[in-house]
Amino acid sequence: MxxxxxLTNHAQAxxxxxxxPELRLRDIAQELDITERATHRIISDLVDAGYLARHREGRxxxxxxxxxxxxxxxxxxxxQVGQLLGALAADKPAATA
Numbered sequence: 001m002x003x004x005x006x007l008t009n010h011a012q013a014x015x016x017x018x019x020x021p022e023l024r025l026r027d028i029a030q031e032l033d034i035t036e037r038a039t040h041r042i043i044s045d046l047v048d049a050g051y052l053a054r055h056r057e058g059r060x061x062x063x064x065x066x067x068x069x070x071x072x073x074x075x076x077x078x079x080q081v082g083q084l085l086g087a088l089a090a091d092k093p094a095a096t097a
Contacts, residue, residue, distance in 0.1 A: 016032070
């Protein structure tokens with residue numbers, strides 16, 4: 001059987017940030033088994049699209065999931081990011097808006 005990713009790296013990165021907004025890009029990259037450069041691009045995509053807010057804290061960034069944003073998928077019409085994260089990561093609290 002062919003291998004496939006059940007969730008995209010973007011979705012998995014969003015879950016990582018929801019679980020721990022203080023994670024470094026290096027930690028997210030390691031968690032997803034991708035490069036730091038790819039992780040930077042993914043996080044930047046999520047920030048640019050409004051699904052994450054970036055906060056500068058000294059030399060580090062922290063990220064905040066914008067839980068009230070609507071999931072961009074026709075099948076999940078009108079579902080908010082926070083609701084989706086709550087369902088996917090039920091053992092961990094979803095981030096707040």
